[in-house]
Amino acid sequence: MNKKNYALVIAVLLFSFFLKAQPSKQLVNVLISPNHSDWTYIIGEQAEFSISVIQNKVPLKNIEVNYKFEPDSGYRKIKTLDKGSFTLAANSKIKAPKFNEPGFLRCTATVTVNGKEYSSYTTVGYEPNKIKPSTTLPSDFEKFWNQGKEELAAVEMKPVLTLMPERCTDEVDVYHVKLNNVKGKIYGILTTPKKAGKYPAILHVPGAGIRPYYGEIEEASEGFVSFTIGIHGIPVNLDKSVYDDLRAGPLNNYQVFNLDDKDNMYYRRVYLGCIRAVDFIESLEQFNGEDIGVTGGSQGGALSLVIAGLDERIDYLAAFYPALSDMTGFLSGRAGGWPQIFVDDFTNKKEKIEVSKYYDVVNFARYVKAEGWYSWGYNDNVCSPASTFSAYNVISAKKELHVFQETQHWTFPEQREQRNNWLYKKLKD
Structure with a gap:
């Protein structure tokens, strides 16, 4: 097989993998934007999130948003720190509970548009360079x-x-x-x-x-x-x-x-x-x-x-x-x-x-x-x-x-x- 044909085969395989690995695009997008551009805060600082919902590249208004805050827990659920709901306006913002240790806090927002539920989350870090492992080193x-x-x-x-x-x-x-x-x-x-x-x-x-x-x-x-x-x-x-x-x-x-x-x-x-x-x-x-x-x-x-x-x-x-x-x-x-x-x-x-x-x-x-x-x-x-x-x-x-x-x-x-x-x-x- 010459280089050109082989490269084409690999490109097709990689493109197929890429399609599976990348997140799919939805009709309605829930955007959760923290007020720090690097998504990183000092311990005890209160993060604030702006919430918007976009359809056809146009912001939606007057729909109910349900939100919750929880520690980063992977795909396992640990505990909810705070939750609530509000009616979406032009500049809707919510404040996170204070986080008092090195780690990560996740904000999840969910809306229902035309009978279908859409959700998204954003995770912010609190002095992550200070996180210490929970595991320990065996003596042997x-x-x-x-x-x-x-x-x-x-x-x-x-x-x-x-x-x-x-x-x-x-x-x-x-x-x-x-x-x-x-x-x-x-x-x-x-x-x-x-x-x-x-x-x-x-x-x-x-x-x-x-x-x-x-x-x-x-x-x-x-x-x-x-x-x-x-x-x-x-x-x-x-x-x-x-x-x-x-x-x-x-x-x-x-x-x-x-x-x-x-x-x-x-x-x-x-x-x-x-x-x-x-x-x-x-x-x-x-x-x-x-x-x-x-x-x-x-x-x-x-x-x-x-x-x-x-x-x-x-x-x-x-x-x-x-x-x-x-x-x-x-x-x-x-x-x-x-x-x-x-x-x-x-x-x-x-x-x-x-x-x-x-x-x-x-x-x-x-x-x-x-x-x-x-x-x-x-x-x-x-x-x-x-x-x-x-x-x-x-x-x-x-x-x-x-x-x-x-x-x-x-x-x-x-x-x-x-x-x-x-x-x-x-x-x-």
Whole structure:
């Protein structure tokens, strides 16, 4: 396949994903605007919100608005701090209750127009850089993961690279890769420039779910060794129906498998598999031997921080809304990170809480030495900002945060462009 045709196929796939990931446009839009442009306040300050309802780009009037204020709680409900209703006027404003601790406050407004309900929310932050994690660091955390790395080092990698001619272009070679991991395999898609030379490398770690992967053709054409991995120990070039069946069956809710057994928790093999991916990159003759970046979003954002915390060979990381951060947040009356557990008697068991600490991104963030670029929004109800700030605030390495306040669990194209520009420049300088 030539580069032009392959690029067209990838563009169609990405556009389909984009349509699913981005918020759909509605006939009526409820706009909630805080009186601070950065959506950020000092503790004890009273935020004020302007409410407007737009249809056909024209503000509506004289309709009832129901509103409520609550702490950021992800998609779980914790408590309502205040609620009420009013008739919409030309310049309707409501004041929020005072918020007296670092965290996030969400204002939700709902209207009914022509028998259909429309709703929206805006989340503001109160000194989020002062948020402290609720989880704690186990005394044997380093020992536990050092033992895991020793176990991995004893497993011969035995890489198997299978050229995928149908995906190759005039400039890029594409391979399906199989590696030995602890208790199984790790698979991925490797893309490399055809032109002889030594190149910096980028490891792409995946968001949650079970799916095929296609590799980063454009990235390799820009002069990078690019490796995209799956985490489930199965080939990543199978028919989509295989992954759909796994998601609905054996791998349903995999993120909490063996949560009461730290030696067999699902993510142990996953985290060590990310180290194995770095081992593989280091073994490639096209790699320049020096510069490795890692990037991903959600679960991939979590894995980016985990691998940077475990493996000093990572030089740079770029993470969108890292999941698995401060998972015990709900036990402290605020939102915990995805997968939003510890909310009922089934999960709120001491052994599960203790095991989670060995896998919580906050505790890996404490060990990150790689320079990092981070980005998320205040409105994310999957990886709540309280949880992501909990991880970000303990990072001592050089870092920069780019907040796109209104984003939920998705990104603007401009965010991804910023990420790419930053990561590419760092790796090539």
